[in-house]
Amino acid sequence: MSTELWRQDVMKLQTYVPGKSIEEVKKQFGLSEITRLASNENPYGPSPKAVAAMQAAAAESHLYPESTSAELRAMLGEQYGVDSAQILISNGADNVLMLIGQAYINAGDEVVYCVPTFPVYRTSTVMMGAVPVEIPLTGDHKFDLDRILGSINERTKLVYICNPNNPTGTIVGDGELESFLRKVPSHVVVVLDEAYVEFVELRDYRKGIEFIKKGYNVISVHTFSKLYGLAAARIGYAIAPPEVLAPLLAVREPFPVSRMAVAAAIASLEDTEYRDFILASNRDGLKYLQREMTALGFDVPDSYSNFLFADTKREAAPIVESLLRAGFIVRPCKGWGYPNHIRVTVGSPEQNERFIAALAEIVTGQA
Known part of the structure; x- marks a missing residue:
């Protein structure tokens, strides 16, 4: 169908590109387990x-x-x-x-x-x-x-x-x-x-x-x-x-x-008990990730959400790609005009620890 039939204002829109799906990354890298820390989802799921x-x-x-x-x-x-x-x-x-x-x-x-x-x-x-x-x-x-x-x-x-x-x-x-x-x-x-x-x-x-x-x-x-x-x-x-x-x-x-x-x-x-558990877990996770990512040389400002906006101090794309191969999805921020930044959702304590271990290995290998 010709785009001439489209409503003109639709031609000006930019299609929203969500973060990579778990299914997509599994297929791309032949992985059986993926941890998505890209979409600001609750790692524990609903009550x-x-x-x-x-x-x-x-x-x-x-x-x-x-x-x-x-x-x-x-x-x-x-x-x-x-x-x-x-x-x-x-x-x-x-x-x-x-x-x-x-x-x-x-x-x-x-x-x-x-x-x-x-x-x-x-x-x-x-x-x-x-x-x-x-x-x-x-x-x-x-x-x-x-x-x-x-x-x-x-x-x-x-x-x-x-x-x-x-x-x-x-x-x-x-x-x-x-x-x-x-x-x-x-x-x-x-x-x-x-x-x-x-x-x-x-x-x-x-x-x-x-x-x-x-x-x-x-x-x-x-x-x-x-x-x-x-x-x-x-x-x-x-x-x-x-x-x-x-x-x-x-x-x-x-x-x-x-x-x-x-x-x-x-x-x-x-x-309300479950809500309070999620808030407490997120609070602890933010502190942990901010501390550990800062120790790896990233600039990680305070966040009032369930994610962190981190300056990797270098082109972030290779880090994002390496994390994908290690089974972790984070959100690259190049599309927002920040090629050196990544957005990382707070996961469960176990997910956060595995993520930091993988990130440390990647950063050390690139140093």
């Missing part, structure tokens, strides 16, 4: 209670799901201290972000964010015929709020802030963020992508929900993929005032989330 809930819900697969996910929204509303009408459930956080673009962006609008960051911001902008305004991160890999403010004009519709940011794991502090929000004009909606925010354990750190409660024009976006290990289930949500969510509901599909996914999300929220 056993979530798995049981999915299995039970599968018996009702012949029935359409309850379209509003009322029970899950009620639980989240209680957790955040808001009415359930302020919560929208959909098919993963990336789908929520696409809905925001469909609901708010007109052709010719401008959408501002920093790069590198999650690529869906650009995709949703370009798909709607709008103009992405991309600003480099600061020298310490954070969103440059001052330059974002300086780029806002009468054509600006949305501002995206990924906090913590992917792929760098950095955050903008809540004080910086509130100072920024005070200055954003009323015709601009600020989208806080908080896919990794549960991993931020700073004392008294205020998350997006607090700014929503204070009346700022903010949409907070979350996922069950990371902390709760439900990446394959595809379930995420947005928090905002009902009038802000109204156009998202208008463009969202009628049954966006499966019965199994909703059941798993509810069970995950109930299993």
